Amino acid sequence: MDLVLLVCLAASPESCREERVLMGAQTSESRMCMVGAVPVLAEWAGDHPEWQISRWKCERPGQVRVTRNAD
Template sequence: MLILLSVCLLSQPAQCHEDRIPMAYEGTSPFACLRHAQSALAVWQEAHPDLHVARWRCAARGTLPKDL
């Protein structure tokens, strides 16, 4: 599973891009991704203090999501 993020610069909120957080476990349900996403997002946010997570969602690896 992946967590797909839409992130924006804090200094320029109109500048946004997409990022991905690969989850360490494979073959789990979307519910498991949702359950573990909050802690993964907190770790990601701590490592990227200049960015703000505008929205996110879980997606299966190997799929090409159309958008957030």
Template structure:
């Protein structure tokens, strides 16, 4: 399962990108991801404080290429 973050640079809000975070090695449900993702997202933001998270979603690995 992956968490896809849409993030923009705080100092240049028009500079945006998508980050892919591997949430778990096993297949978990999207509901489990939605409930557990906050801690992963908070850690990413702690390490990447120059970026503002605009949105996020959970995507199973087999759907990753079509979700981008």
């Protein structure tokens, strides 16, 4: 499973990009990925303070990518 993040620059929220984090074989089910995502999200956010996580989801590699909705 991949943890797919939509991240935006804190100083420029309209500048966003997608990041993918491999969750590993032990999280082959969506439910397990969701449970294991919180510490991964916290670590990623701590390692990238200039970025804010706008949204995230778990998906199998090759699924449709995250898109940002116009608000």
